[in-house]
Amino acid sequence: MRQRNKPWAKEKLDQYPQYVISAPEQHKGKWQEVFEKNQPLHIEIGTGKGRFITGMAKANPNINYIGIELQDSIIVTALDKIIEEELSNVKLINVNAEDLREFFANFEVDRVYLNFSDPWPKTRHAKRRLTYKTFLNIYEDILVDHGEIHFKTDNQGLFEFSLMSFSEYGLLLKDVSLDLHNSQFEGNIMTEYEEKFSSKGNRIYRCEVQFK
Ligand code: SAM
Numbered sequence: 001m002r003q004r005n006k007p008w009a010k011e012k013l014d015q016y017p018q019y020v021i022s023a024p025e026q027h028k029g030k031w032q033e034v035f036e037k038n039q040p041l042h043i044e045i046g047t048g049k050g051r052f053i054t055g056m057a058k059a060n061p062n063i064n065y066i067g068i069e070l071q072d073s074i075i076v077t078a079l080d081k082i083i084e085e086e087l088s089n090v091k092l093i094n095v096n097a098e099d100l101r102e103f104f105a106n107f108e109v110d111r112v113y114l115n116f117s118d119p120w121p122k123t124r125h126a127k128r129r130l131t132y133k134t135f136l137n138i139y140e141d142i143l144v145d146h147g148e149i150h151f152k153t154d155n156q157g158l159f160e161f162s163l164m165s166f167s168e169y170g171l172l173l174k175d176v177s178l179d180l181h182n183s184q185f186e187g188n189i190m191t192e193y194e195e196k197f198s199s200k201g202n203r204i205y206r207c208e209v210q211f212k
Helices: 009-014 051-059 072-085 097-103 123-128 133-142 156-169 192-199
Strands: 041-045 064-068 090-093 109-115 143-153 172-177 205-210
Touching (some): 041 051, 051 109, 097 133, 109 133, 156 172, 156 205
Parallel strands (some): 041 064, 041 109
Antiparallel strands (some): 143 205
């Protein structure tokens, strides 16, 4: 995601410790203590500007959410949405998904969302795709038994790669849509990228996969 550098972003993130968790490794294995209610924990990796995670948190007060985003200049917009809505069941962490094992204990997470992940189209960059097998291995560790990944993208190449990667890893393909916005799926919450690319006429692909 291209984003103007915001030198003040880090400082703003630090001003809202109730929403942005600055030392996430300290909460490994005890994330429930950070939330008001003890309830299932869903994480979104590559949260971007936070439309999805805040929409989900509002629609599902019985779930705790953590949005994970690498870039402080982007996650700061997600923070604005949480402040505006005063949401108590969503937190943000400004870290790299490669390091998720440092922040979450085995079996601590109930679901992983990946929305419009960077496609890294060059073959030599395949390892950077968030659906590459090394990332699936991380998700398998932190997810509960039979945990699920829910994935959306408008990028056909990334979707095809990801279906292959899920299948080769041994994940169960539970629900696959090749045109989400013209499907029976109810309760879809659009991300910023989804809004932008679907309005240009791009089809949205979605799948739910489950570890066996
Ligand atoms: N999910 C949002 C949406 O649909 O509007 C943002 C999509 S954007 C294409 C991908 C986002 O993932 C970027 O904001 C990027 O910084 C973030 N990202 C990419 N790799 C990441 C990683 N390894 N860990 C955390 N965030 C990552």
